[in-house]
Amino acid sequence: MRDPSIEEHAFLSNTRTAALTRPDGTMNWLCLPTFASGAVFASLLGTPSNGFWRVGPAMYTSAPPESRRRYVGDTLTVEQTWDTGSGVLEVTDFLPAPDASGDAPPTVVRVATCRSGMVRLASEFQPRLGYGSVTPGLQYVGHGTPRLRVTAGSDTYWLDGPRHSADRGSASCDMPLKAGQSIVFALTWTRTGSPAPARLTGTTVLEETQRYWTQWASACTYDGPHRDAVLRSALTLKGLCDVGGAAVAAPTTSLPAPIGGERNWDYRHTWPRDTAWMMQALLSLGYTEEPTAYRNWLTTHIDPDGPKPLYSLDGGPVPAEETLPHLSGYRGSTPVRVGNAAAEQHQLDVYGELADLLAQMDDADIPPCPDADRLLLAIALNVEALWEQPDDGMWESRGTRRRYVSSLVWAWVALDRAARVLERHGAADEETLLRLATVAGTVHAEVCAKGYDAQRNTFTQYFGSQDLDASLLHIARVGFLPPDDKRVIGTVEAVERELSVGGGLLLRYPTHADAADNVDGLAGHEGAFLATAFWMVEALALIGRGTDARELLDRLLSVRSDLGLLAEQYDPAEEVHLGNYPQGLSHDGLIRAVLAINTQGSVPAGADELVLAAAES
Structure with missing residues (x-):
């Protein structure tokens, strides 16, 4: 079977880690126990020899029949169905929802059911730890119904289900199923030396997981046009959230933008900027638990000297960036990277995005938090000290530091929002304000x-x-200037004209073949950045071009995958997604764009009266 496009993958999550599955039933990306752990299935970024697990129709010498798939209602449970000619096979994949204690070991469950006729079911299980570099030992253990134990170093995996034939680090089984028969497979991670995990009952845990996601989705307060798209994006954002309070930018590393290029980065860490925007999107839909948990994460982990561009999910430093030469990359795109050197950059805009989130939470009447006020004050004082220094910018340029306009707009946001909230709470003296x-x-x-x-x-x-x-499209959205200001309108029109790649899609910035000519210091071009096109929808709506905004939104909704998912970028010529997937920033952008068109929410005010008074003096 051909290597599927990025958007052909389904996304599973338990808010601790994630998995991707292909249309043929192959799970080709899985990191356990956390989002940033080493992958046990990494063939997404290499070849089958780097690890996979396929559950679906037995193939033998032919390719499997085409599958139909869907998310089951408002959940992250994926159901795939094949009509094999002799019968109908259905495979339901999910990661059990987090338990209240957080102590349950992470597990992948795959339930195969024959819906009619008779089918032959196959399971091909080839774990390869360390991002596909380590062939583990496989051994059946236990009495009664033995379990396949996979061990390599500190990681142990337990495969429950029908007995597989194991040989040289791989295992497989092939069996007939009649109408109404089901088989449950469960793969569970534990630390080596820990007790064996309890066996899961497939039907019970499936019902519990579907109930978890359905109840979460039911709290969405938006009920306007494109609600299904908004809710699927919200579910995706929730799936990118970690139980500790932060969120990953995406659950993958090194999916290329473009294919064959070198812009291949590890997004399995938490960016305060991206996470703040994701939390604002959830807050706008009526969700308060996730933003509050993130605020707690911020007050626990952000140093008073200021936020770093990115962190590990536990608040620690991001691992040093390195390449994995044993992986050939998605469709040959190298290097494959883990870790991220952007953690050492200076990005001034981060202060503004965090302050904006904290101010929006305050406006939403979420109970104030003294630690958050102290963080806001520290943010403002850091901006006061740093705003005149060049930075690496929102796009994490690996070239020369500059005085980026968007960085300074967000620096203004940090000062504006901090002054407003601190004054409201009486958390700073008049001289400081x-x-x-x-x-x-x-x-x-x-x-x-x-x-x-x-x-x-x-x-x-x-x-x-x-x-x-x-x-620059954020200038009106954040209230730096009013949307009817000629400079705002001129900027929106210039970006629309000069960064367009057709169909309303936009580049982040101009790119050139030679690295020396590119602001990011990297060679070559990239795809259209999906989040920026959604920002354009917002900007067009704000400057009064509602018809154009709606037309662009319809175009963007049409490029989503059949499951409603979005990667980081899009290639309009090839009509394929590019970059890490699914991308939180893209789904945040979709939610904001829909709300900008279809709600009566007010445009953010300009500088508050305190700031205006100072500017005019």
Whole structure:
């Protein structure tokens, strides 16, 4: 079977880790026990020899029949169905929902059922630990119904289900099923030396998992147009959340953007920027538990000296970036990376996104938190000290540091939101508030003076640049300028004109063949960045181009996968998704875009009165 496109994969999650499955029933990406653990199935980024697990029709010499698949209602349970000619086989894949204690070991469950006639079911199980580099030992243990135990170093996996024939690190089984018969497979991780996990009852745990997701989905308060798309995006964001309170940007590493290029990064860590936006999207749909848990994570792990661009999910440092040469990459795209060197960058915008989230939570009447007020004050004081320094920008440039306009807009947001919330809570003295307001006014004036090209009537990517940047679309959304300001309208139109790749899709910024000509310091081009196109929907709606906004939204909704999922980027020429998948930023963008068009929510105010007074003085 051909290597499937990125968007042809289904996404499973238990809010501790995730798995991807192909249309032929192959699970080709699974990290246990956490999102950032080493993969036990890594053939997504290499070949079958790097690990996979297929449950589906027995294939023999021919390819399997085409499958139909769907998420079961408002859940992250995936159901695939094959009509084999002799019968109908259904396989339901899921990761059991987190238990209340958080002590249950992570498990993958696959339930195969013959719905009619007779089918032959096959399971091909080839675990390869360490991202496909380690062939583990396989051994049947126990009495009565033995279990297949897979051990390598500190990791042990237990496969329950029908007996497999095991040989040289792989196992397989092939059996007939008649109408109404079901077989349950369960793969559970434990630390080596721990007691064997309890066997799962497939029907019971399936019902519990579906109930968990259905109840969570029922709390969504949005009931307007495109609700199904919004809810699927919300479920995806929830699936990217970690039980500890943070969220991963995506559950994969090194899915390329573009195919064959070098922009292959590990997204299985938590970016305060991305997570703040994801939490704002959930908050806008009526969810408060996840933003509150993230606020607790922030107050526990963010250093008073300021947030880093990214963290491990446990709040620790991200592992050093390294490449895995034994993996050939998705469709030959190398290098395959784990860890992420962007953790050491200086990204000024992060302060603003965190302050904006904390302010939105306060506006939503979530009970205040003194630790959050202290964090807000620290954020504002850090921005006061750092705003004049060049940074690496929102897009994590590995080239020269610059005075990025969007970074400074978000620096202004940090000062504006902090002053507003701290004044409301009485959490800062008047002298400090006035000083922060004065700095905010200075930042605002400098951006308008040095980041705006009056001849072209547009803001630019950085001071002194002629290039544009899609992150400039945030200027009106965050209230830096009103949406009817000619500079806002001019910027939206310039980005629409100069960064378009057709069909309303946008680049993040201009790219060129030579690395020396690219602001990110990397060679070649990339695909259209899906989140920026959703930002354009918001921007068009804000400046009064509602018809154009709706048309663009319809176009973007049409590029989702059959399961409603979005990767990081899209190639309009090949009509395929690119980059890590599913991408939280893309689904956040979808939710914001739909709400911008279909709700009566107010546009964020400009600088609050305190900041305006300082700017005018």
